[in-house]
Amino acid sequence: MKGPFFINFMIIMSCICVCSAVLWNYIYRRSRWLALVVFVAAATVIAGAGLSYYGRVFPAVQGTVEGMLLMYGSLGAISWFFLFFLAFPVLVVASAAVFIERRLRRWKQKRRGVTTMPPVPPEKGRGITRRSFLRGVAAVIPVAAAGTSVLGNFVGESYLAxxxxxxxxxxxxxxxxxxxxxxxxxxxxxxxxxxxxxxxxxxxxxxxxxxxxxxxxxxxxxxxxxxxxxxxxxxxxxxxxxxxxxxxxxxxxxxxxxxxxxxxxxxxxxxxxxxxxxxxxxxxxxxxxxxxxxxxxxxxxxxxxxxxxxxxxxxxxxxxxxxxxxxxxxxxxxxxxxxxxxxxxxxxxxxxxxxxxxxxxxxxxxxxxxxxxxxxxxxxxxxxxxxxxxxxxxxxxxxxxxxxxxxxxxxxxxxxxxxx
Known part of the structure; x- marks a missing residue:
């Protein structure tokens, strides 16, 4: 990956990574959302820089231990990109559902004349709260995407049928x-x-x-x-x-x-x-x-x-x-x-x-x-x-x-x- 294609690839993937972090935070409702976005953006830049470096030095390091380490590091970088690429469409759908659910809840509160509705702890045997469920969904999405990305890059691509x-x-x-x-x-x-x-x-x-x-x-x-x-x-x-x-x-x-x-x-x-x-x-x-x-x-x-x-x-x-x-x-x-x-x-x-x-x-x-x-x-x-x-x-x-x-x-x- 070199030249204009790599530049376009990095621009698109950086946007997807940052937007995914914002959407995930919207679902999960973390207080330190800015720190998460900065971390994701920084990690994306580092991954892109590593991938670019491997492409530049490849002719000199191919067949060496350094070349092998750089290749696996680059596979890790691509796995990072694909984590967000896979998670992004799911996060868009999940965020839309959460947005609608929250708007409906606020509308119901207004109709009842209630300005705030503090969370009520679940009664024994009555399951979990909506907030806990959404947090669980938010936690599963990146884990599933990361697993798919790693398997797709390190395992799926190596098998010859x-x-x-x-x-x-x-x-x-x-x-x-x-x-x-x-x-x-x-x-x-x-x-x-x-x-x-x-x-x-x-x-x-x-x-x-x-x-x-x-x-x-x-x-x-x-x-x-x-x-x-x-x-x-x-x-x-x-x-x-x-x-x-x-x-x-x-x-x-x-x-x-x-x-x-x-x-x-x-x-x-x-x-x-x-x-x-x-x-x-x-x-x-x-x-x-x-x-x-x-x-x-x-x-x-x-x-x-x-x-x-x-x-x-x-x-x-x-x-x-x-x-x-x-x-x-x-x-x-x-x-x-x-x-x-x-x-x-x-x-x-x-x-x-x-x-x-x-x-x-x-x-x-x-x-x-x-x-x-x-x-x-x-x-x-x-x-x-x-x-x-x-x-x-x-x-x-x-x-x-x-x-x-x-x-x-x-x-x-x-x-x-x-x-x-």
Missing amino acids: VTRHDLHYPDLPDYLDGYKIGQISDVHLGLFVSPERLREALEALAAEGVSRVEITGDLIDELSLLPQCGDVLREMAAKFPDGIDYCYGNHEYYRGLEAITALLETTPVRILRNSAVEASAGRGEGLAERSGQDAAPFYVAGVDYSFARGDEAFTAQRREYVAQALDGVPESAFVVMLAHHSDFIDEGFERRIPLTMCGHTHGAQFALIGPVVESVGFKYLRGMYRQGGSYGYVNRGTGHWLPFRVFCSREATVFTLHKG
């Missing part, structure tokens, strides 16, 4: 029956995702007997990790007999397209940028340990990331990219298409492409906000989608640039193709 999908096609070339394709996406090698996480994902796919791997963009954020990234890709490529294919995501453009491309060109990874590669001319030719009678070829196509603004321009550019990628691909070919943005699934369905693999969304990372993200941002958020004989899949992300996941683990995907 291998998801398996069996896809059936009546017209699948016989030499592809039982063929396994792996997918990883959005690895985001950087401050919180080491090259070992990339190795972990590729090892998991190799253990599944995958023949080829597709990487659907956003491989790396921290360019100082390019040498280690290249080492992992060169080493692991040998475990996939039909190789590794790759399409660009938006972060390649943000971080340094030329440097990332230059690195990938030193590895066996095939870059597909509005282009396609003939994986087999038919009858399994060109594939490891594959043979059959069907002459239909097998192609893997990849499209570039579209930065077009506006729905019409975005749709038009997506169609243009897909047309370029499929130019020269025979109508009879079985095609797998790689795209970073999940909206390319629309073009996959439109052109009846058997399988379109995407990423970009990270599955929202926090499952509870998934419906909101779908309604305002992404038609295809995570998992499998189908239209007729075409499938579209959105990987939840093998990594992340912001380490927080709840009920939305990191993912490496295995697709097994079946005839019939």
Whole structure:
């Protein structure tokens, strides 16, 4: 997290932290509310400064004890931010309820001609007072938010799930029956995702007997990790007999397209940028340990990331990219298409492409906000989608640039193709 994004992130999170402290105090009715607000603001500034420092010195400290300590300290800082991010909407609702309850109570007091109503201690066996209940609610909110934040940052983000999908096609070339394709996406090698996480994902796919791997963009954020990234890709490529294919995501453009491309060109990874590669001319030719009678070829196509603004321009550019990628691909070919943005699934369905693999969304990372993200941002958020004989899949992300996941683990995907 650097530059304007980090500045905006800190402004937003600082406002959320301070507002959360004010709302919590309103519910709990502490007398020293100013001290609480100052403490929260100071802690937020310190957390932000620590996170910024880690980002600046990362290239020099990666792989050292200092780097490890700074990483865990930064995870703690992000946990602090997410404590308030999670608590804030709950506190807004709770504060609104408390406000209404207090206004109603005062209105009832006025109707009775009572100016003050001292709290009455509960009788034995009659439960607790409203004030005690609200204090209890106010105490639970930050505890629950803190627990969720810590688990999401330290535990949820570290678990890698291998998801398996069996896809059936009546017209699948016989030499592809039982063929396994792996997918990883959005690895985001950087401050919180080491090259070992990339190795972990590729090892998991190799253990599944995958023949080829597709990487659907956003491989790396921290360019100082390019040498280690290249080492992992060169080493692991040998475990996939039909190789590794790759399409660009938006972060390649943000971080340094030329440097990332230059690195990938030193590895066996095939870059597909509005282009396609003939994986087999038919009858399994060109594939490891594959043979059959069907002459239909097998192609893997990849499209570039579209930065077009506006729905019409975005749709038009997506169609243009897909047309370029499929130019020269025979109508009879079985095609797998790689795209970073999940909206390319629309073009996959439109052109009846058997399988379109995407990423970009990270599955929202926090499952509870998934419906909101779908309604305002992404038609295809995570998992499998189908239209007729075409499938579209959105990987939840093998990594992340912001380490927080709840009920939305990191993912490496295995697709097994079946005839019939």
